[in-house]
Amino acid sequence: MDKKLTMALAGNPNVGKSTLFNALTGSRQHVGNWPGKTVEKKEGTLKYKGHKINVVDLPGTYSLTAYSIEELVARDFVVDKCPDVVVHIVDATNLERNLYLAVQLIEMGANVIVALNMVELAKKAKITIDEKKIAHFLGVPVVKIEANKKTGTGKLLDKALSLTGRKKKKSLITYGTELEEHIAKLEELIKKTIKLPENYDPKWIALKLLENDNEIINKINAIENSKIIIEEAAKNRKHLHDVFGEDVDTSVADARYGFIGGLMKEAVVKKEVNRLSASENIDRVVMHRALGIPIFFALMWVMFNVTFAFGAPFMDLIDVGFGQLAESTGTFIENATLLPAWVGSLVVDGIINGIGSVLIFVPNIFLLFMMIAIMEASGYMARAAFIMDKVMHRVGLHGKSFIPMIIGFGCNVPAIMATRNLESEKDRILTMLINPFMSCSARLPVYVLFVGAFFSAYQGTIIFLIYLFGIFVALLSGMLFKKTLFRGLSSPLVMELPPYRWPAVKGILIHTCERSWLFVKKAGTIIFAIVIVIWVLASMPWGVEYASEESVIGQMGGFIAPVFGPCGFGEWQPAVALMFGFAAKEVVVGTFGTLYDVEDEGLGALIHSHFTPLSAAAFVVMVLLYVPCMAVVAAIRRETNSWKWPLFVVVYTSVVAWVCAVVVYQGGLLLGVA
Amino acid sequence: MSLAMAECGKKVLIKEIASGVCLRKRLSDLGIYEGVKVEVVRNDFSGPVIVSVLDSKVILGRGEVHKIMVE
Numbered sequence A: 001m002d003k004k005l006t007m008a009l010a011g012n013p014n015v016g017k018s019t020l021f022n023a024l025t026g027s028r029q030h031v032g033n034w035p036g037k038t039v040e041k042k043e044g045t046l047k048y049k050g051h052k053i054n055v056v057d058l059p060g061t062y063s064l065t066a067y068s069i070e071e072l073v074a075r076d077f078v079v080d081k082c083p084d085v086v087v088h089i090v091d092a093t094n095l096e097r098n099l100y101l102a103v104q105l106i107e108m109g110a111n112v113i114v115a116l117n118m119v120e121l122a123k124k125a126k127i128t129i130d131e132k133k134i135a136h137f138l139g140v141p142v143v144k145i146e147a148n149k150k151t152g153t154g155k156l157l158d159k160a161l162s163l164t165g166r167k168k169k170k171s172l173i174t175y176g177t178e179l180e181e182h183i184a185k186l187e188e189l190i191k192k193t194i195k196l197p198e199n200y201d202p203k204w205i206a207l208k209l210l211e212n213d214n215e216i217i218n219k220i221n222a223i224e225n226s227k228i229i230i231e232e233a234a235k236n237r238k239h240l241h242d243v244f245g246e247d248v249d250t251s252v253a254d255a256r257y258g259f260i261g262g263l264m265k266e267a268v269v270k271k272e273v274n275r276l277s278a279s280e281n282i283d284r285v286v287m288h289r290a291l292g293i294p295i296f297f298a299l300m301w302v303m304f305n306v307t308f309a310f311g312a313p314f315m316d317l318i319d320v321g322f323g324q325l326a327e328s329t330g331t332f333i334e335n336a337t338l339l340p341a342w343v344g345s346l347v348v349d350g351i352i353n354g355i356g357s358v359l360i361f362v363p364n365i366f367l368l369f370m371m372i373a374i375m376e377a378s379g380y381m382a383r384a385a386f387i388m389d390k391v392m393h394r395v396g397l398h399g400k401s402f403i404p405m406i407i408g409f410g411c412n413v414p415a416i417m418a419t420r421n422l423e424s425e426k427d428r429i430l431t432m433l434i435n436p437f438m439s440c441s442a443r444l445p446v447y448v449l450f451v452g453a454f455f456s457a458y459q460g461t462i463i464f465l466i467y468l469f470g471i472f473v474a475l476l477s478g479m480l481f482k483k484t485l486f487r488g489l490s491s492p493l494v495m496e497l498p499p500y501r502w503p504a505v506k507g508i509l510i511h512t513c514e515r516s517w518l519f520v521k522k523a524g525t526i527i528f529a530i531v532i533v534i535w536v537l538a539s540m541p542w543g544v545e546y547a548s549e550e551s552v553i554g555q556m557g558g559f560i561a562p563v564f565g566p567c568g569f570g571e572w573q574p575a576v577a578l579m580f581g582f583a584a585k586e587v588v589v590g591t592f593g594t595l596y597d598v599e600d601e602g603l604g605a606l607i608h609s610h611f612t613p614l615s616a617a618a619f620v621v622m623v624l625l626y627v628p629c630m631a632v633v634a635a636i637r638r639e640t641n642s643w644k645w646p647l648f649v650v651v652y653t654s655v656v657a658w659v660c661a662v663v664v665y666q667g668g669l670l671l672g673v674a
Numbered sequence B: 001m002s003l004a005m006a007e008c009g010k011k012v013l014i015k016e017i018a019s020g021v022c023l024r025k026r027l028s029d030l031g032i033y034e035g036v037k038v039e040v041v042r043n044d045f046s047g048p049v050i051v052s053v054l055d056s057k058v059i060l061g062r063g064e065v066h067k068i069m070v071e
Helices: A017-025 A069-080 A092-107 A119-124 A131-138 A153-162 A177-193 A202-210 A214-221 A227-244 A248-267 A278-286 A292-335 A341-359 A362-378 A380-393 A399-408 A412-421 A425-437 A441-454 A456-483 A505-539 A552-567 A572-583 A587-595 A600-610 A613-625 A630-640 A644-670 B021-029
Strands: A003-011 A029-033 A040-048 A051-057 A085-091 A112-117 A127-129 A142-144 A268-270 A494-497 B011-017 B037-043 B049-053 B056-060 B068-070
Touching: A003 A017, A003 A069, A003 A092, A003 A153, A017 A029, A017 A040, A017 A051, A017 A085, A017 A153, A017 A505, A029 A505, A051 A153, A085 A092, A085 A153, A092 A112, A092 A119, A092 A127, A092 A131, A092 A248, A112 A131, A112 A153, A119 A127, A131 A142, A131 A248, A142 A153, A177 A202, A177 A227, A177 A248, A202 A214, A202 A227, A214 A227, A227 A248, A248 A268, A248 B021, A278 A292, A278 A380, A292 A341, A292 A362, A292 A380, A341 A505, A362 A380, A362 A399, A362 A412, A362 A505, A380 A399, A380 A494, A380 B056, A399 A412, A399 A425, A399 A456, A412 A425, A412 A505, A412 A630, A425 A456, A425 A630, A425 A644, A441 A456, A441 A587, A441 A600, A441 A613, A456 A613, A456 A644, A494 B021, A505 A552, A505 A572, A552 A572, A552 A613, A552 A644, A572 A587, A572 A613, A587 A600, A613 A644, A630 A644, B011 B021
Parallel strands: A003 A051, A003 A085, A085 A112, A112 A142
Antiparallel strands: A029 A040, A040 A051, A127 A268, A494 B056, B011 B037, B011 B068, B037 B049, B049 B056
C-alpha cells in the first residue's frame, strides 16, 4: 500500500539544500511560485519502501522570524501545512549558526530530523562531531549525509518514515526564570480566552507575542476576544525591557545561542588550525580594493562573450530553421488551393514567425542563466555585491542590483528574472523598473544601421556612448524612484559571504533548464498572443498588402506619427517600426525593410533619404529608451504578480524616451545642427 | 565607537545595536547581537564591512555598521 507523506526541506542558504533535493527527487520536480508570492516553490516526489513522499523545498533562511517573504513562506508552511517531517539540512562546517534555525523549528513543534551535510569537509577542517550527543541535546534524530554523493540519504529516509505523528516535545531551552514566568502567564491567558487554530502551540505563540512578531500579532488579532492578549503581551514586553534593559528578542537570541554554545562544547571538537583557506586566498585577489572592480567587469565581459559566441550558432540554426519552415509551409499552403490566402499569411507571418521570435532568445537565455547559476553556486555573486555596493550606494541602490543590470545588456528578460537574487521586494521592483534602460542586444542592429548610415567614422565610440547614456538614465531614474516611490525603504545590506565551492554540474543544469523553460512557457505564451494581434492588425482590413499604409497598423502608425513630429521623425513608417519594436526590438530594422520596400543592403541609403543626422540621433535615443519589448513587460508582470508595475514601466519609459528624443532634436535645431 | 570605525583584524564586542527590530533580528539570525565578539575582516572605511562570526563571514552595509556600537 502506498502511504503518503509530506517532507519539507529547511536550512540556511548555501548548505546544499538544493543538492539534497535533487538527489532525493531526481527529475520528478515541479517548480512554481508560492501562492501569491514571488518566492520560488520547488516540489518533487519520490517512492521509498512503499511510501510516496512529497518533498517540498522551503526557501533557504537563517531564521523563522518572518521578517522576509522567504522566512514567512517557510514558517507558514511548517505551521499551517504541518508537514509529516521537516528535514533540516545543516552545514557541518558551520554548526553553531546553522543550529539556530534547528532550535526554532523544534520550538515550533515540527517533527525535525537534522541532516548533517558536508561532513567530509568538516573532517578536513579538523572538526569532530558527535552526532549522538547533538541528537540527545536537541531531542531529535541526527543523520550524517553527503548530499552531493547521495550517501546517507537512505538512512535519512528510514528515519523520516519512523517518525510518524507529531509528538509533543519537552521545552528545549529555558529562557531564564523571569522570562519563563511571563511566557507561562501569557500561555495560560491564551488557553483561557481564545481558541487557537489546532496546529498552533500556545507556548510558542506566547513567546512570539513577547518577541513582538508582527505576523503572529496580526494572526492573533484576527481571532475573537484576542484584544486582551495583545494588550497583556505589550505590557509584559515593556516590563521585561525595563527589567533587562534589552528587548525580549535580544534575550531570546542570547538564550538560544547560549544553549547552542553549550551543545557545541559537549558534542564538537575543533582543532584550531590557523592557515589561510583557499577561499581567503582567492578573495585577496578578487575582492582587492583596486583590482576588485576591474576583475568584476572582466568576468562580466567574458560572460557576455561566451554567451553570445556560443549562442550565436544556435540562434542562426533556429533562424534558418524557422525561415525554411516558413518558406516550405508558405509554398505548401499556396499550392493547397482549397485554403484561402489569409491562412497562409496567418500561419507563416503570424504563428511560425511568432514562435520563432520567442525561441530565438532561448540559446542566449539558457547560456546566460547557466553563467549566472555558476557564479551564484560558486559564491562569487556575494563578492560582486560587495564590490559594487560602494558604487551603487551613491545612487541609493543595492550592490546586488548591479547584477541584473549587467545581464540587461544581453537581454532584459533574464535580467528581470535575476532580480530574484535581491532579498527585499522593494529593491526587486526598483531594479526591475530601471532595468529596461540597459540597452539589450536586440537594440544593437538599430544603432548599427543608423549610426552606420550617418556617423560611420565614429561608430564604435558613438555606440559605446549610447550604452553609457542608457546606464545614466537608469541610475538617474533609480535615484528619482528612491526619492519618490520608494522613499525610506532602503533595505539593509546584511549578507553572508559564503566560502567558495565547486558548483554541482547536475544542480546547475537542472536550475538552468527550469529557468529557461519558465521563460518559454510564461513569456512565450504572452509574446505569442501579441504576435498574433500584430498580425491581425497588419492584415486588416482584408485584402490589403501585409503591413502597408492601408492596413490597420499602417493607419495606426499614421495616426500616432504626429506625436513623433517634435522628435524629427513624424512619418508613418518609423511609427509602425516602433510599434513592431514592442513585439521584439530586433524587428525594428526588419520592419523598415518591409515598409520602405528594400533589401537590407540598400537600407542605409534609404535611411539617408528619410532621416537627417539629427532625426536619426533622436530616433536612436528613442529606440534606446522607449517601451521594453513585450517579453520584458510579461516578465515584469510575472515577477511582480501585478499589472501595476508593467504598466508603469510602459508609461514611464515612453515619456522618458519621448522627452529625451525631443530634447535631442529640438536642442540640435537650436544649436543649428541640421 | 561604532563598528564603522573598527580596524581590520580587531576583535570587538558588540555593545549596542541602535536600529529597528527588523535589522536587529536579521543580525541576530546571523549570530550578531549584543554581547557577542566579532572579528573585523575587512573595513575600507567606505563601502561595506566584513566581519567574521560563528565560523562564517558576514557583509554589512556602511549604513548598518554605523548603527552597531562596539568596544
